[in-house]
Amino acid sequence: MLKLIKKRQEKVGLSPGTLVHIGEKKTDRTGITIVDYDEAQFQEQEVNTVEECFPFKDTPTVTWINIDGLHDVDIIERLGIYFNIHPLILEDIVNTGQHPKMEDFEDYIFVVIKMLSIDKEGNEINAEQISVLLGSNFVISFQERPGDVFDSIRERIRKGKGRIRKMGADYLAYALLDSVVDHYFTILERVSDRMESLEEDLVTNPVPATLQSIHRLKREMIFFRRSVCPLREVISVLERGESGLIKQSTGIFLRDVYDHTIQVMDTIETFRDMVSGMLDVYLSSISNKMNEVMKVLTIIATIFIPLTFMAGVYGMNFKHMPELELHWAYPAALIAMATVGVVMVIYFKRKKWL
């Protein structure tokens, strides 16, 4: 069963804003990397203590702080205090049971988004929570474990490819969202492949395991939809550009991500429709197969039952059964039986029952 709810029992009764890590611990140590750039310069470093990030807060360059691992709430709390983040936001960051959402404070925007990944066999979809804090000249991103989904962005910054170095922190935040949404398409492709192979199974050899696969698919679509659906609203609000933190030039790009999100949602809906269709096909083909078996078997039984009756008649022990004495009676009886059998088969064929 896909985990639809994170255990948070230890949370109940605590004061709001108390930081408690909810979710699986997916990495051992908290990794902190800093990327600092503007159009002209660039530096990247891995640091050990969160305090090393602080000097970057007030530089005019764009600073991207990335935190891998959320279990060490202390680090996050210190960061939060220095960057003046509301305790409830910090609480959301370490509680991995959040749905995608956006909060617009005046000084910063907070976005929660779900990074999805699929295992090698393409059988299970996992979700990782990614939180992004966008300030006027910094972006802080929080991941549950070190991942490679942001690598291409880091690469683009390093090499100064595209327009990323020329634009501000808002564009960087957009790039992070965009890379997560783009990744959804990869997963949809994997799912699509699986659906195709399931479809083939459905036609050639529907077995109970096919049903299991269909149901797993169905449930994954529920899970997928749940992780992506609120994102539409999130990006839509960002795009409408009511926050001063997001420049109009970035708005166009956000509209693009918005379109992608719509496409992802739409594809999920279509997949859901198709999975329902597959379920119908499976059930009717199984019952078809069963009916075929039952029909043929019943027909065989039905042909032999009258014949057995005829044999039974001539097996009776009446004294006076004149036909028993006749020389040709036995072959005649056999022929009669064969005739009855053939007539019934023909009749069944005519009726298209056979």
Added chain:
Amino acid sequence: MLKLIKKRQEKVGLSPGTLVHIGEKKTDRTGITIVDYDEAQFQEQEVNTVEECFPFKDTPTVTWINIDGLHDVDIIERLGIYFNIHPLILEDIVNTGQHPKMEDFEDYIFVVIKMLSIDKEGNEINAEQISVLLGSNFVISFQERPGDVFDSIRERIRKGKGRIRKMGADYLAYALLDSVVDHYFTILERVSDRMESLEEDLVTNPVPATLQSIHRLKREMIFFRRSVCPLREVISVLERGESGLIKQSTGIFLRDVYDHTIQVMDTIETFRDMVSGMLDVYLSSISNKMNEVMKVLTIIATIFIPLTFMAGVYGMNFKHMPELELHWAYPAALIAMATVGVVMVIYFKRKKWL
């Protein structure tokens, strides 16, 4: 059957605003506790008559009056008159068949919310009505019976933990709502556990009792949804902060509760989808099992019917049946029968019917 409607026959025809307790009487005596605090001081006391609460009305400190037990409408009426509460509100407080709702009078805000609890075996969800009246410097909460859900809040006030002592009555009201909503997660976890064990039953040994459990689950989800759904609107209205009674700083916290409510609703919807899926799996696995039985049995019958016919033929009493005389005829007949049987079994195996 979960009670979906409370008997209110005695109510029909009475003037609106007449106080009649509708619902089960869940406690013997009405308990009244008062907690009075500000950042500097704190006092807590249990009182016997409602009049003892009155002096606290006009103190500048935050006063929290908690009433356990709604059957003594007289107490509630006296309280209502003193605190100048509209008769319709008092009527709603003692009628436990309310849905979650909010009424904004200028002097106070009235909120009805459903406290859910689940019994030890995790089999039945019960609802208790909690009404909260928020005035400028007091909060009055009404519960159907003494409960422990507000204990942690009382504890936080006592110890001065968190920000609760520093903030006003609106924050206290928020804390009450928050603790109720937080409790929903606990119940969802319990339900989730039950679903997991049901899922296992479904795969390993689906019996009619499984169906009963699925249907009970389905109904509980209907019940749960019904208790929580209107809450979304309630908190949304509170959060938008149109009332002067709720400060902006508390608005942020209410938004947090709002997000939690959305998550609860969303999880319920997902559970409903999953329960539907489980029903489908159950039905198709039961019919699968049945089909399997029928198929094997029909096959056995089908194999023996032609054999019985053959035996019947040689049981006929014709005078002239030359093969009966032959010495090897009997073993030959047995071999022929065995052959027919084996051929049919092979045929069935080929066709994958066996």
Added chain:
Amino acid sequence: MLKLIKKRQEKVGLSPGTLVHIGEKKTDRTGITIVDYDEAQFQEQEVNTVEECFPFKDTPTVTWINIDGLHDVDIIERLGIYFNIHPLILEDIVNTGQHPKMEDFEDYIFVVIKMLSIDKEGNEINAEQISVLLGSNFVISFQERPGDVFDSIRERIRKGKGRIRKMGADYLAYALLDSVVDHYFTILERVSDRMESLEEDLVTNPVPATLQSIHRLKREMIFFRRSVCPLREVISVLERGESGLIKQSTGIFLRDVYDHTIQVMDTIETFRDMVSGMLDVYLSSISNKMNEVMKVLTIIATIFIPLTFMAGVYGMNFKHMPELELHWAYPAALIAMATVGVVMVIYFKRKKWL
């Protein structure tokens, strides 16, 4: 079949505003009662001609004219002309096929509402149309037949109980609506009782009649919903208080009725969900029962078919069947048969088919 449409054939082709009574004639004579009151005085009288009502039109007191019976369109027309009611409204009053609706003219507000009643056995829900005209100081109510639903209001006016005598015509109109909506709860309770007993039947002894009951329930819920659903909008518009005829103090009470309507609708929806669930349970329990029968029977047949074959073999008339000569052959054959039977039974038990 619940009548979902009223015959109105005679109506087609007539000029709009022509008064034609559509619906069953439920009372013989049109009864007219007048209640006239203010805080100080009160009078009540039954009159014979509609003209006797006219003097009350311009008194400063609140006048409530109640008409029982709609078939005498002439009376209603005369009343309408005197009170200056739009012909289309009069047409709506006598056409009992209306849905709940509200029309706001400047001088008066017109409200159509459905009064539901349930017969003694609790088996059939009937609807009666009630029209209410609210003017600045008068209320005219039209009922299809004399009923007792407004008796408690009359009583409250007579005795000066509650606030009704102190408030205006708008409060009276509210009281009428409130009593109708309150009555819905009574019906829901009756339906709820029936559902409980149906549920029990479902578990203990599901028979085709149960299915019939479920379907009747389903249809009644459709009927109920249809009668109540538009009411929500009607009361919502009234409550928003855009008409000068409704004072703000009455608005609070209308909000209360609105909440009740929402609760009724919500309960109906829940009942519908539950009825669907009951249908599923019924169908699966019936098919379960059927499967049980078929399974046991097939098993019995299957056990005896091989045994019959064995008996058939030893009934063959071959000359040379050495075992027939053996002294212990017959008991041995019987034992063999018994063994085969027992083995099959054990096998079936093992497989949990028996």
Added chain:
Amino acid sequence: MLKLIKKRQEKVGLSPGTLVHIGEKKTDRTGITIVDYDEAQFQEQEVNTVEECFPFKDTPTVTWINIDGLHDVDIIERLGIYFNIHPLILEDIVNTGQHPKMEDFEDYIFVVIKMLSIDKEGNEINAEQISVLLGSNFVISFQERPGDVFDSIRERIRKGKGRIRKMGADYLAYALLDSVVDHYFTILERVSDRMESLEEDLVTNPVPATLQSIHRLKREMIFFRRSVCPLREVISVLERGESGLIKQSTGIFLRDVYDHTIQVMDTIETFRDMVSGMLDVYLSSISNKMNEVMKVLTIIATIFIPLTFMAGVYGMNFKHMPELELHWAYPAALIAMATVGVVMVIYFKRKKWL
């Protein structure tokens, strides 16, 4: 199959505004009638050429031009040019595959509406497109064939009955719409009658033809809904009275039509719900009936199979079967068989399988 789409292949690739008649040709010649009236005077005439209508355009009286038959696009084009109608509107008039819609040009309002009729047996619903052009003092109506639905309006104008002669062109247009919508009720009544008789069939004798009828009904409801649904929006827009062509006094009447449309829609929805219910009842009663047959038959077979086995045992040819020699053995065997049979019947009865 109800035609859901009109062939329009010849249309593809033509310039927009090119007049091509799409739909069946339902009348041989185009009939043109003119009715011209005000409160004082009235004239009615049938004309042969469209040019004869032109003088009426600028008279102060209300002029109603009615065109029966849309295949002669030339007539409609000439009319359109003289009355200054947009080519796209003319295109819509002759294309009978339109959905109900409204276009508000400043000089005139264009309304498309579907006139439904049902054949004598009440089995098939047909739609005819009616277009209405409302100018400041003229109404032009287009019908696919001469019909009698507008006769009663013509009669009312002739006799000066009702308020029609006193009011303007907008009221005439309203009267046309009203008569079409009123006619829907007639059809709903016919459908309702058919549903009642179907219901009876369902209970007394469900046969495959019943299923066909249910499905035809379902499809007709789809067709009906499709023809009426957009009308709601059309009339709503008209009623809101944003066009100067519609006076406020007529607005009240349009609101009445609007209410009727809502009622029609609502009834259709209810019918759809009921048809679904009937389908469920049909399917479960058919499967019930089938199960009954199978059960009884299987039971008969099951009773005789053990008996046949017993007979088979005593038909064996063993030399040493002592009981065969006993004098009372045969009657004893018969009695044993009878006993087994009776015991099984009793057992089945007990289990309520018989």
Added chain:
Amino acid sequence: MLKLIKKRQEKVGLSPGTLVHIGEKKTDRTGITIVDYDEAQFQEQEVNTVEECFPFKDTPTVTWINIDGLHDVDIIERLGIYFNIHPLILEDIVNTGQHPKMEDFEDYIFVVIKMLSIDKEGNEINAEQISVLLGSNFVISFQERPGDVFDSIRERIRKGKGRIRKMGADYLAYALLDSVVDHYFTILERVSDRMESLEEDLVTNPVPATLQSIHRLKREMIFFRRSVCPLREVISVLERGESGLIKQSTGIFLRDVYDHTIQVMDTIETFRDMVSGMLDVYLSSISNKMNEVMKVLTIIATIFIPLTFMAGVYGMNFKHMPELELHWAYPAALIAMATVGVVMVIYFKRKKWL
């Protein structure tokens, strides 16, 4: 399986605005044609390099540049730079996995629309992406492959038919959209034909292949809906005329396309409803047919089983079976058997089981 998702793996990780052709390469070379006209003059030419289009940008005449083939991203990039198109728009043009959408920049409007085609056998619906860029005096259209859907427009321009030469670039863009939407009707007609033939198959001879066809139809409707649905919003936005690029006179025509889109959507919905209905009919007719077979067969078996039992009784070898000695016993037994058989057949007929 209809491709619901286009492979875009190579896209992941690239900077937004990087042009990568996503989709099948449907033509070998990129064809560029230019049509330039105003009311007085007209020229048309096929060019080899995109640079030949550039001079037309600033002419006062309307210029229509049509590009067939999207795989050569270089051509599109050069065109985009010269015409000052946003990189994200260019990216959308070459990514054929877009949904219909509209982007309104100040200088130009960008519209993506899906051109659908159906193969000869009418079995498969294919989608081609068409992008249209509308500037103040130019239109650039992009197709995946050379097609003939725009030929009729080209013809109308050449011959100066209709109003196209008199109007601006916005009307040309409208004409392109209109021709695509018009084409949808052609496809709907094809689908409608297929549905009719399927309906016939359903009644006369439902086979598993019918089920396959129904499911294919269902899926195509999903696909169709998905391609058309967002178009409604797109055209609605265009029509509201908020962009200065679209003149009011063209707005009327766009409203016409909007109506057509609504009709297409509505027809698709109706088809979906009908396909669901067909599925129900298929399933119930198949199960009906199966039940018929099983019933008749079971009846045959049931008639002969008691007869076989009777024969078995007289085949028993008891010494003392007096009736065996009787002269008329054998014919009597035969008559008895025949009687039992006939009685059972009559009984079954009475019960309407046969």
